[in-house]
Amino acid sequence: MDHIFSPWRYAYVTSRKGDDGCVLCGIGAAAPSSDEESLVVARGDQAFVVLNLYPYNSGHLMVVPYRHASHLGDLDAAVLAEMGRLAARAEAVLVEVYRPDGVNLGMNLGKAAGAGIEDHLHLHVVPRWIADTNFMTVAGETRVLPEGLRETWRKLRGRF
Numbered sequence: 001m002d003h004i005f006s007p008w009r010y011a012y013v014t015s016r017k018g019d020d021g022c023v024l025c026g027i028g029a030a031a032p033s034s035d036e037e038s039l040v041v042a043r044g045d046q047a048f049v050v051l052n053l054y055p056y057n058s059g060h061l062m063v064v065p066y067r068h069a070s071h072l073g074d075l076d077a078a079v080l081a082e083m084g085r086l087a088a089r090a091e092a093v094l095v096e097v098y099r100p101d102g103v104n105l106g107m108n109l110g111k112a113a114g115a116g117i118e119d120h121l122h123l124h125v126v127p128r129w130i131a132d133t134n135f136m137t138v139a140g141e142t143r144v145l146p147e148g149l150r151e152t153w154r155k156l157r158g159r160f
């Protein structure tokens with residue numbers, strides 16, 4: 001289980017980047033009209049929720065502060081509070097929509113911890129099923145998932 005948050009690479013780094021070249025800053029700063037393309041399912045004042053492009057399971061979300069920060073201590077209390085509220089809502093939405101057996105929440109801070117985008121911290125929220133290591137295969141770093149990302153986006157968008 002300790003590998004759960006580590007194996008993905010973030011190839012969507014290619015499409016949208018902020019001024020500093022950070023993909024998460026780019027998605028955060030983009031107009032809400034591009035949220036379907038960017039797979040953003042919810043926007044708050046301090047943070048947003050986006051699908052992971054290389055999900056561990058269907059419904060794999062990330063709670064991301066708009067502020068570019070690599071340490072929790074770099075974020076002020078209002079940002080941390082909203083990330084907490086969005087994480088709680090993400091858990092509830094995933095339970096409603098996917099009825100998982102459990103949910104993992106976690107952060108990888110720094111390359112050694114498995115961060116895919118190490119300069120802009122983000123909280124993974126991943127629904128889990130007791131049998132999910134059996135019914136999904138791992139081929140290289142690509143997991144075979146039962147539904148497409150756009151379908152996942154349509155199910156989750158609007159439930160926050």
Ligand SMILES: [Zn+2]
Pocket residue numbers: 018022023024025026067068069119120
């Ligand atoms: Zn950033």
